[in-house]
Amino acid sequence: MPVELRVDPTPAGHPALVLRPWADSDIQPLIDIYRDPLLRKWTRLHVTGVVDGARWLAVQSDGWRTGQRLSFAVLEGDLLVGNVAIKRGAVPSDCAEVGYWTAAEARGRGIASRAVGALTDWAFATLDGLSRLELLHQIDNTASCRVAEKSGYAYHQTLPARPPFPLDGHQHIREAPRPEGMTAQ
Template sequence: MTVELRVDPTPAGAPALDLRPWDDSGIQPLIDIYRDPALRRWTRIPVTGVEEAIRWLELQRDGWRTGERLSFAVRETGRIVGHVVVKSTATHGDSAEVGYWTAAEARGRGIASRALEALSDWSFTTLAGVTRLELLHQIDNPASCRVAEKTGYTYRQTLPARPPFPLDGHQHVREAPR
């Protein structure tokens, strides 16, 4: 399945974003982006070299094949600046989980919220039966709370820590438009 999503430029002048499934052109950008200690703190799968980047990309391709993990590279003027994903869509009926990260130089510019908004809208209109999306993050990640709120994800509850996450987390939920 070839899927591409386009997020229009903002009236304030932020460039358009293109969301496309990951491909091998992401190997070196992944390695470069994962050098950021803040990103490594919030992600579970390390990418420190070519072999790990190839394994990470294969995980993304496998996700598309199974329908369990539909992930997109977020590009701004051709450069990869982030990642968004909707997970467990094939077996969990009406609910799926979304996730994202942004490259260090992309943070604070609304890229995460713009890309997550596009992914959420796409999920509700494209994925059969999905009527609820969940966003989970550790409680010590206030930036993820802000992204959730900006994109219509309502705080639902605090969840207890569970491996691989050492701290309690927040669950935010967004329901499909009626």
């Protein structure tokens, strides 16, 4: 069942964020955000009009229904500024992938790292059996590398290129917190 997450303002003056399920009213802001060529470079599902927007929202809704893609719209006040998602396979696993993007006008303000951090904490606290999250990006996406590090995802390895991405990529990992008193064996 979709939920809403809140991210408090920071002492540095960054405003609060709300992570909530996507809504039909998000189609036009989604179309506007996807006009950004940099966003289209890093994402596979492009939104160029109302039909694409409705299809994109249907993918997000279906993801919640199946539990395979738990996607949140990221808002700063009433402004849509990004997306964060947990992506899981059809076969239950203790590992999932984090995905995200940020609107052009929202970049460089810590929105992505704060939203990814909140999503990560929620996922580990809520999703049964989840012990590891991965964050993947192409090696030339240095901003995503910074987001991973700021969100507590440690660099793990460089992966070879695989379609649809033409370049090698970085794999960052964050492990679930251990219950107090538990130590590694």
